[in-house]
Amino acid sequence: MADISMAALTKVYPGGVRALDGIDLTIADGEFFALLGPSGCGKTTLLRTLAGLETASSGSVGIGGRDVTALPPGRRDVAMVFQDYALFPHMSVSDNIAYPLRIQKVPGATRREKAAQTAAELGLTDYLDRRPGQLSGGQQQRVALARAMACHPQVFLFDEPLSNLDARMRLEARTFLKRLQRELGVTTVFVTHDQAEALALADRIAVMESGRIRQLGTPAEVFRYPANTFVASFIGSTPMNLLDGQVAGGRIDVAGALLPVPEGLEEGLAEGEKLVYGIRPEYLGLAEGPAEGALRGAVRVVENLGSAQLVTLEGESGFVQAVVDEDRRLTPGEIGHAVPRRDRALLYRDG
Ligand code: ADP
Numbered sequence: 001m002a003d004i005s006m007a008a009l010t011k012v013y014p015g016g017v018r019a020l021d022g023i024d025l026t027i028a029d030g031e032f033f034a035l036l037g038p039s040g041c042g043k044t045t046l047l048r049t050l051a052g053l054e055t056a057s058s059g060s061v062g063i064g065g066r067d068v069t070a071l072p073p074g075r076r077d078v079a080m081v082f083q084d085y086a087l088f089p090h091m092s093v094s095d096n097i098a099y100p101l102r103i104q105k106v107p108g109a110t111r112r113e114k115a116a117q118t119a120a121e122l123g124l125t126d127y128l129d130r131r132p133g134q135l136s137g138g139q140q141q142r143v144a145l146a147r148a149m150a151c152h153p154q155v156f157l158f159d160e161p162l163s164n165l166d167a168r169m170r171l172e173a174r175t176f177l178k179r180l181q182r183e184l185g186v187t188t189v190f191v192t193h194d195q196a197e198a199l200a201l202a203d204r205i206a207v208m209e210s211g212r213i214r215q216l217g218t219p220a221e222v223f224r225y226p227a228n229t230f231v232a233s234f235i236g237s238t239p240m241n242l243l244d245g246q247v248a249g250g251r252i253d254v255a256g257a258l259l260p261v262p263e264g265l266e267e268g269l270a271e272g273e274k275l276v277y278g279i280r281p282e283y284l285g286l287a288e289g290p291a292e293g294a295l296r297g298a299v300r301v302v303e304n305l306g307s308a309q310l311v312t313l314e315g316e317s318g319f320v321q322a323v324v325d326e327d328r329r330l331t332p333g334e335i336g337h338a339v340p341r342r343d344r345a346l347l348y349r350d351g
């Protein structure tokens with residue numbers, strides 16, 4: 001078991017791309033930690049730098065109290081699962097799983113025994129003699145996991161390991177991975193661009209943008225209190241409405257609609273100050289008719305979410321989205337009055 005620490009970790013690729021820009025981060029022993037961010041923000045680079053597959057330009061990496069910054073991958077005691085699994089196509093499942101043990105010069109019989117044992121834990125016993133090409137995506141993913149587990153590393157590094165699975169398999173694999181990590185208690189860094197995956201799996205999440213951490217917190221914290229408009233727009237199954245507003249007489253004027261100041265954020269507002277009013281579509285309800293403190297707009301799009309509907313209104317403040325009850329009947333063009341939940345609205349000054 002091991003904690004991970006990064007101090008002022010920076011990676012500049014030849015050519016000048018600053019993929020990591022001074023990362024300071026400590027991950028606790030046994031933690032399931034998610035690195036979340038859009039494509040190109042530096043997630044893979046961070047993971048590869050932890051694994052020793054990339055050399056840091058400056059800064060340091062510690063694993064289990066050891067400074068590993070200058071150590072090669074084989075001496076860091078970490079196992080990485082790649083996005084494309086990187087299985088050896090010409091080797092059997094058994095040999096794939098046992099590969100890291102072969103590198104460690106573990107004798108053949110012990111290797112096969114350990115591979116069979118790990119395969120059994122992951123439900124792969126029936127596939128030991130097959131080649132990766134003869135397995136489904138989900139099974140290949142498990143082989144990649146088994147290969148990572150076989151040498152009992154102190155740290156698991158996962159680079160978008162579920163992204164090649166179809167939607168249903170993804171959910172199953174997600175639950176499986178969470179359960180496995182809980183059972184093994186191995187410190188895990190999980191990279192994803194999928195906010196739902198990060199929220200569902202992680203003990204804590206670092207939201208990254210352009211090689212920097214924009215927010216660090218528990219899933220509940222980053223969902224409820226995104227620290228800036230970047231995180232606010234990135235977290236959530238439907239993007240948060242971020243509306244330009246101005247403080248006016250103890251309210252927030254959003255294109256003429258006078259919205260109540262969000263609960264708890266009454267302090268320190270200056271009359272006339274410009275800010276961004278944030279409200280998630282889930283916390284915007286449609287009133288039956290004209291209402292005070294409502295955003296008014298014409299219904300443009302109604303999307304069926306299954307148990308609810310996502311409605312896009314177009315009004316003075318631009319487009320606003322609200323999640324409404326599945327039973328509510330809405331016709332395109334009709335005027336909707338969307339009322340924000342005061343205890344869930346947020347204000348930003350970084351818009
Ligand atoms: P992510 O995994 O979040 O999509 P990456 O870590 O792969 O992001 O990439 C971060 C940035 O570094 C991107 O701008 C990418 O183009 C650049 N980059 C990644 N690998 C290399 C490389 N080997 N050489 C040069 N630039 C790279």
Ligand code: MG
Nearest residue numbers: 040043044045
């Ligand atoms: Mg990547």
